[in-house]
Amino acid sequence: MNIVGISACPAGLAHTPMAAKALEQAGKELGYHVKMEQQGSMGPVNAITQEEADQADFVLIASDQKITNMERFKGKKVLNVNINVCIKAPKAVLKKCVSVVKGD
Amino acid sequence: MEIQANNILLNLRVKDQDDLLRIISQQAVCCHYTVSAKDLYISFINREKDxxxxxxxxxxxxxxKSEAVKAAGIIYARLLSPIDWQTYDNQPVTDxxxxxxxxxxxxxxxxxxxxxxxxALLDEKFKRKLRSLKRSDKIAHYISKEIGVDKI
Structure with missing residues (x-):
């Protein structure tokens, strides 16, 4: 599984990098390739390229904020998850998203 | 941004979240992060409402993250007894x-x-080590070392 995503939170200080790191770590443990772009107070960190977007199986948006540059993901399946759930239970989030995408 | 002993509040006795955020806001004046403890306190509360x-x-x-803040900073408070706070695991807060x-x-x-x-707060090792330190200068040093920009 090749997953790309974006995290963003109100101040863009703490929850944005926490969610990104939690999901990437969980991905490693589950054997998925996960790359999270952080749209926080530093601007885009770990930005997802068009090529990476094209190769992804799906897109995970860990945010209830306005996300910029979504046109990269045109035609891709996009799943929205609460950012706090991503920090609290990143493995469960990934498993659930994968099963939704696979249509299990 | 430096983290020194006066950024660390140990054995703090507070009655609730509100009380704690007021004390932290006062300490932020001492650390020159703000000139208005009241405005800073309001910023904390407003973010907490999100x-x-x-x-x-x-x-x-x-x-x-507000106009009340004049310089970026961190204050760490370790509480003598836990206070109620809405958390992921429904446990009260001490750190x-x-x-x-x-x-x-x-x-x-x-x-x-x-x-x-x-x-770093996702890392069990960081949390364990932090809690094992009892002196504010050691804690300040440890936090500085762990979050320094050279360490990505």
């Missing part, structure tokens, strides 16, 4: 990192340090 900054295992990270940044022009280096601190 959604709680409680994490798990007794940690919380209230933060203020609080207050993060403060100006509304504009915080500087990438400072933002990176705050980001490093937030992600």
């Amino acid at each position: 959604y709680s900054t409680g994490l798990q295992e007794g940690f919380a990270i209230p933060h203020a 609080v990192f207050a993060l403060m940044v100006p509304k504009e022009g915080a500087g990438t280096r400072h933002l990176k340090m705050l980001s490093n601190l937030a992600t």
Whole structure:
């Protein structure tokens, strides 16, 4: 599984990098390739390229904020998850998203 | 941004979240992060209303990004007894990192340090080591070392 995503939170200080790191770590443990772009107070960190977007199986948006540059993901399946759930239970989030995408 | 002994509040006795955020805001005046404890306190409370900054295992990270903040900083408070806070694991809070940044022009280096601190709180080893330290100068040194910008 090749997953790309974006995290963003109100101040863009703490929850944005926490969610990104939690999901990437969980991905490693589950054997998925996960790359999270952080749209926080530093601007885009770990930005997802068009090529990476094209190769992804799906897109995970860990945010209830306005996300910029979504046109990269045109035609891709996009799943929205609460950012706090991503920090609290990143493995469960990934498993659930994968099963939704696979249509299990 | 430096973290020194006066950024660390140990054995703090507070009655609730409100009381704690007021004390942290006062301390932020001493650390020259703000000139108005009241405005800073309001910024913390307003952010908390978006959604709680409680994490798990007794940690919380209230933060203020506002005009009340003049310079980026961190204050760590370790409480004598736990206080109620909405957290992921529904446990009360004993360890609080207050993060403060100006509304504009915080500087990438400072933002990176705050980001490093937030992600360090996902790391069991960091939390365990932090809690094992009892002296404010040692704690300040340990936090500085762990979140320094050279360490990505």
